[in-house]
Amino acid sequence: MPDAFDLDRPLRLHPQVSVRPEPFGALLYHFGTRKLSFLKNRTLLQVVESLPDHPSARAACAAAGVDDARMPQFGSALGTLERSQMLVERTA
Amino acid sequence: MTLLDPPRTLAALETAQEPALVRPVPAAPVKTERLVDLFEYGLDAPICLTWELTYACNLSCVHCLSSSGRRDPRELSTDEAKAVIDELQRMQVFYVNIGGGEPTVRSDFWELLDYATAHDVGVKFSTNGVKLTPERAAMLAENSYVDVQISLDGATAEVNDFVRGPGSYDTALTAMQNLHDAGMKDFKLSVVCTRQNIPQLDEFKAIADRYGAQLRLTRLRPSGRGADVWDELHPLPEQQRELFDWLVAHDGEVLTGDSFFHLSAYGQELSGLNLCGAGRVVCLIDPVGDVYACPFAIHDEFLAGNVRSEGGFQRVWQQSELFQRLREPQSGGACASCNFYDTCKGGCMAAKFFTGLPLDGPDPECVQGYGEELLKNRKPKQEAIPKPTGDHSHRTERGPRRDGKPVRDGLGPVIQLKRGGDLAAMPVSDCDENPLAGFGIERLPATSSAGGSLIGRNLLGGSAAGPSVGGCACSGEASAPAHAGAHGGCGC
Numbered sequence: 001m002p003d004a005f006d007l008d009r010p011l012r013l014h015p016q017v018s019v020r021p022e023p024f025g026a027l028l029y030h031f032g033t034r035k036l037s038f039l040k041n042r043t044l045l046q047v048v049e050s051l052p053d054h055p056s057a058r059a060a061c062a063a064a065g066v067d068d069a070r071m072p073q074f075g076s077a078l079g080t081l082e083r084s085q086m087l088v089e090r091t092a
Numbered sequence: 093m094t095l096l097d098p099p100r101t102l103a104a105l106e107t108a109q110e111p112a113l114v115r116p117v118p119a120a121p122v123k124t125e126r127l128v129d130l131f132e133y134g135l136d137a138p139i140c141l142t143w144e145l146t147y148a149c150n151l152s153c154v155h156c157l158s159s160s161g162r163r164d165p166r167e168l169s170t171d172e173a174k175a176v177i178d179e180l181q182r183m184q185v186f187y188v189n190i191g192g193g194e195p196t197v198r199s200d201f202w203e204l205l206d207y208a209t210a211h212d213v214g215v216k217f218s219t220n221g222v223k224l225t226p227e228r229a230a231m232l233a234e235n236s237y238v239d240v241q242i243s244l245d246g247a248t249a250e251v252n253d254f255v256r257g258p259g260s261y262d263t264a265l266t267a268m269q270n271l272h273d274a275g276m277k278d279f280k281l282s283v284v285c286t287r288q289n290i291p292q293l294d295e296f297k298a299i300a301d302r303y304g305a306q307l308r309l310t311r312l313r314p315s316g317r318g319a320d321v322w323d324e325l326h327p328l329p330e331q332q333r334e335l336f337d338w339l340v341a342h343d344g345e346v347l348t349g350d351s352f353f354h355l356s357a358y359g360q361e362l363s364g365l366n367l368c369g370a371g372r373v374v375c376l377i378d379p380v381g382d383v384y385a386c387p388f389a390i391h392d393e394f395l396a397g398n399v400r401s402e403g404g405f406q407r408v409w410q411q412s413e414l415f416q417r418l419r420e421p422q423s424g425g426a427c428a429s430c431n432f433y434d435t436c437k438g439g440c441m442a443a444k445f446f447t448g449l450p451l452d453g454p455d456p457e458c459v460q461g462y463g464e465e466l467l468k469n470r471k472p473k474q475e476a477i478p479k480p481t482g483d484h485s486h487r488t489e490r491g492p493r494r495d496g497k498p499v500r501d502g503l504g505p506v507i508q509l510k511r512g513g514d515l516a517a518m519p520v521s522d523c524d525e526n527p528l529a530g531f532g533i534e535r536l537p538a539t540s541s542a543g544g545s546l547i548g549r550n551l552l553g554g555s556a557a558g559p560s561v562g563g564c565a566c567s568g569e570a571s572a573p574a575h576a577g578a579h580g581g582c583g584c
Contacts, residue, residue, distance in 0.1 A: 018212065020184040024130040025096075027139070029186040031214065036139070036186070037096055040126055044095045051277065069443065077095040 005079030007071065009059040010090040011051045019088050021045060021052055028086050044077055052090070125176075131373050134419035137183040138409060140374040144200065145173070146193040147379050147484035152221050153245075153256045155284065157388055158378070159316040160193040161486035168199045172400070176377065177208045179405050187214035191387070193379065193484075194385060196223035202231075203475040209237035216241055219281065221267025225354055227469040229267075229274035241280035241308065242267055247295035251288050255325070280347065282304040284312050287324070290331040293338050303537055308347035310340070314446040314456070316480050322447070333358070338574060339399070344417040354455045356438035368441050371396070371418035375409065377386040383408045388442035391481045395528035425452025430460065448477040 003032040013019070021033045028048075032055040039045050045059075046064045054060040061074050149156075150165035153173020168176065180188060186206065195201055196219050208215050216239035224232075224240070232238050242264050244251025249261035271279050281300040283289065289296070292308075300307040314322035327335060336355045339348065343363055353366040358568035367373075368384035376381055381399040384390055396415050397408035409415065424430075428440045438444075447456040447468050 018185075018186060022134070025134075027184075027186075029184075031186070031212070034187075034214070034274055039096045040127070040130070041095045073095060080096065088343075088453060 005075045005084065007075045007078070008056045008062075010055055010058050011078070011082070011087045012090045013048065013051065014044055014085055019031070019045070019049065028081070030084070030086055033085055035086075036082065039077075044074065047074060047078070048081070048087070051087070061065050081091070099153060104227060105164075107117075109138065130371070131367060132405050133373045134415065135454075136410065137185050138375050140189065140573065141180070141187075141188045141377065142191060142374065143176075143377045144191050144379055144387070145195040145204070146198045148197050149194040149220075149521035150197060151220055151260055152486050153192065153247075153317070154310060155255055155286075155316075155318040156485075157313060157315040157318055158191075158193065158390055158553045159480055159483045159485050162484045163193075163570050164380050165214035165484075167397075168379065169187075170203065172206055172381070172468055172499065175205050176381075176399055177204070177211055177213055177407060179399075180208075180213050180532060181211045183406055183409075187216065189242045190215055190217040192218075194220055194222060202228075205235075205238065209319070211237055213237075214517050215239070216280070218243055219267070220256070221264045226270045226273065227272035229276060233271070233274040233276040239279060240271060240276065241281050242271075242281045242305070243284075243287065244296075245284050246289050247299060251292065252561070255286065255321075256287065261416075268299075268305060271305075272303040278306050279304075280308045282308040282310065285309055285325050285327060285335060286312055288332060290327050290335055293335070298341070306347060307345070308349065309335075309352075310349045311351040311443075312442070313388040313440065313442050315442050316390065316405060317479065317485065319480065320448050326457065329459075329464075332457060336362075336459075351440075354436050354443075354457060355459055356435040357430075359432070361435045366435055368437060368439075370394070370441055371415040375415075377405065381411070385414065386442060388440070389445065391445065391478060394442075395481070413478075423452060427448065427452070427454055427462075430462070433461065444479060447478070464532050494584060 009072075010049070013028075014030060016028045016033070017028055020027045025041050026045040028037040028039065028074060029035075030059075035071065039048065043064050047060050047066070050063060051057065051060050054063060056073070057075070057078055066074050078087060106461065118386060124228055144158055144160075146163055147158065147160045152161055154248040174246065185344060190205075193276045195217050198204070201223075205215055205217070218241040219372065221242050224242075232240055243256070244252055244261070244264045245255050251253075252261040252264070253259070268279075268281065281303070282295050296309075297307050299305075312318060312322065312326050318325075332355060335352070335359050337488055339346065339352060339355070339362055340360060349364070350364040350366070350369070352362055353368075356362050356366055368386075370389065374382055375384055376385070376387040376390070376397070377399060378390065379580065383396045383399060383405065385394040385396060394414065396412035399405045399408065401408070403411070408536065422437075423431045424438060427433045429438075436455070438452065442453055443456055444451055444453065449466050453466060454460070456463040456467055458464070509537075
């Protein structure tokens, strides 16, 4: 298992990633790695898009209405996105 | 339930060859929404869009899915093509598969390629390699938005040139060498699986590895000219099993265009979406701007509209009556009671259509054998089988010269007459009996039983008049050396 994802860091989308909303959620495409991800949930899309507005991923999730019970699930999804370079850590 | 599917490469998505991660782990008792279920209702824009830029081609492959050869005078102009690219950018179609015909023979091909990649539309283009000089290869290797797919249908010249034409094997390998030398990584080596090349799967893999390419295997469909040769070329039932086992053994190493989902009825789901994506996640724009549900379905029945019409491509994709219909839940029809329906979904729509089988029944290559039964019992061919819309095949007869002199050999497009006889009999090594030995010319008697039904028929649709245009129809300057090599002294 990969290390647990640290939700308390500031994140953003990689600049080469494009987001296409779809009825079921969204598609993310990374022009650098040529990888595609499917977000299967509109809330996750909202979280991903609002990351730059929040001091941490946790705050972005909370603002999108993710409660503590569901936080690990979202942390896991964001971790997957970070490992594939869809998300990168924001420097201050 | 998972919130996202792990990222995958686009090539892998098109083919969806990913390890088990592709499918979310079922989280009972909550009903899991598989991607395939979400996709059945369609997307705001396609994921895999194929765009055939031209029907013109320097080759005349006998199984060409788009019956290509000659340019269509109504072809989209450079400006119209750029307008389509603008629209794809607005719709966020991240990536487009460009094909043809041979797309690189369009004089504005490189311009359109640059235009697309400058507008956030990545390009993977399919080519026989004819224009991939070392200079072009270097240019392509520098553009990270571009991927190249070289078509090769035999791991040896004999097997490849049998369907793709003399010289095409050497052209493809030269192109791969040039790409490799230019430092291009992971370009694709694309193979249509046939009865003749299934025994060569390991060799294809070795060729791909040699050039740092990734192997892509796809299914032969009875589309375009493929309908004329399907009976002869499509894999035999035992070869389907061989192919399936090979795919399972090489899971994750080979791309498939998600084209073998009918094989999952062997009992194990292959990696991939295992879904007919026609009109849901894929579609085709043809050279004149017509939009079809899938690249293998060039027929009025599957024509959704044209990009030149009001509202452009977006309106066709989002509102056409045909695509709306394809996005409705499909009934399993005759397949509904089959245990494997959930994985194979009845197979390929185009394969059924062009073999004259009902769309809501089994695939002609159904591995449970239901397709074979139906094929045996269908009406006589002429009645049952729809013909593709439009045929841009090269004409096989050249008109007389104005000055009355004989028409010379070695000019113009490569014109291919189909050889009769089976592969075991090739290459034709001895032309003593007749300079056209082995070619399917009407006046020659069939020399072998396999494929005998095709002897006497020019697969490119013309009258079998090859011999009258300069003695032998295997002309074409590019192909001359290979031709000589392949046929020994046939004297032309």
